[in-house]
Every structure is written in structure tokens, then in C-alpha cells.
Amino acid sequence: MKLTIADTKFLKDSVSIIADLVTDVRFRVTKNGLELVAMDPANVAMVVYKLLSSGFVEYDVKNERVLAINLNDLKQVLRRVKPNDTLTLENPEAKLKVTLKGTSKREFLLPLIEVEEKEQKVPSLKFSATIKTDASAINDAIEDVDIIGESVAFIASAKAFQISSSSELSKAEVELLPDERTSIEAKEETRSKYSIEYLKKMIQGAKLADKVTVQFSKDYPLQLDYTVKDRMQLMFILAPRVDND
Secondary structure (H helix, E strand, O other), X not given: OEEEEOOOXXXXXXXXXXXXXXXXXXXXXXXXXXXXXXXXXXXOEEEEEEEEHXXXXXXXXXXXXXXXEEHHHHHHHHOOOOOOOEEEEEOOOOEEEEEEEOOOEEEEEEEOOXXXXXXXXXXXXXXXXXXXXXXXXXXXXXXXXXXOOOEEEEEEOOOOEEEEEEOOOOEEEEEEXXXXXXXXXXXXXXXEEEEHHHHHHHHXXXXXXXXXXXXXXXXXXXXXXXXXXXXXXXXXXXXXXXXXX
């Protein structure tokens, strides 16, 4: 196995984002790319990551394999990537070898680990609301409502997508309307609540993709999808927050 990538942000930034949710993961290396499916320890959020073979300058994989690794260890190594470096991943003798080449050549060997958690499968979900918009617009909205509360309500209709948060005395609301940058599909008015703490980690996907697809149904998991054609997909699934009152 030898995988070399020149546009390193698609690995570096992705690992940094995913490491905020999960620590020990399995990367599956297939003929099509590098894949990861993991659930956070609280079973609230799932992350699905694919770095496609077409995004690499060299992709030599003879046999499919699984690389289990501590993401914090890998994150520390990837912090050493310089803007013009190329990055190569290899798998010698139960290790992950990371080689950075730029003005100098640097090599790091990381141990592969045992991950006891069962292999995760991506659930098949059906949504009543789908919004496609600028990733930056969602980031701004979450940061706005974060001032007020710990949870956020997503409300979609054919006419608008509202993101709001409230406390006993205060409320914040952001409204996105359909235009050349935002499309909204909603069969009926749909409302669901989610944790802002988790959303703030997930919306970092905007570092990788300009657009985001937001999908949800009433009191149902939320799906955020950041996709760069022929390069990568970073997708999150977040359990709804259901009020007891």
C-alpha cells in the first residue's frame, strides 16, 4: 500500500475535525479510496468520511485492508504538514508510516491499535426537508444562535429555512430564503432540535467544502453532508434533542 496526496488539507483538516468527535477509528483502505465510519462515545453522532482514490496523485492498493489508529496521534503528525508538502501513507509491519516531502523529507511511524467497538454501518435515512446552501451561511447561523442557548431548532418549509435558539428570556433566529445560493425542499413544515455543542464541531466541514446539504425530519436525525466532487465526502449524522416538556 502506498497512497500519496498533494492537496493535503483533505486529509489534514478532515482528521482534525473528526478527532473532535471520536478518538480510536478504523480506516478501511479499498480500491476506491480511504473510508471511515465511526460513532462518538455517547452514541449521539456518527461521522462518515471518504477520501477518494481520484484525489491522490499515487494510489497503489493491491489488497483491501483496515488500519485502526488513534486519531489524536495522527492529528499531531498532520499538524507538521507544510503548505507545499506531499504526504504519503504506507503500512509496514503493523505500523502507519507517514512521509512528508517538501524542502525536506520527514518520516513518522505510528502504531496500529486494536479497536474493540463493533464495525459501524451507515443507517438508511429518509428526510422530509433538504436544504442546500453555502457552508458559511450555516456556520454564521450556528454561531449567531449559540449566543442564546444550548440547543438549536431547525424549521423548514417551502418558503424558508429557520435556525433558532431560545432561553427563558432571550431568543435568536436566522432565516435563509430560497435564492441562487440556497435551495429548499420541504413537503411540509418540519421542525427538529439538535445540540449546538455537536453542531459547532460538525460545521467545521466548511473548511473543506463551500457547500453543505442539510437534511432532517421531525424529531429525527440530522444529516450534514460536505462533498467535494472526485475528492472527498465528510458527512455527519446527529441524533435529535427531544424535550421532556
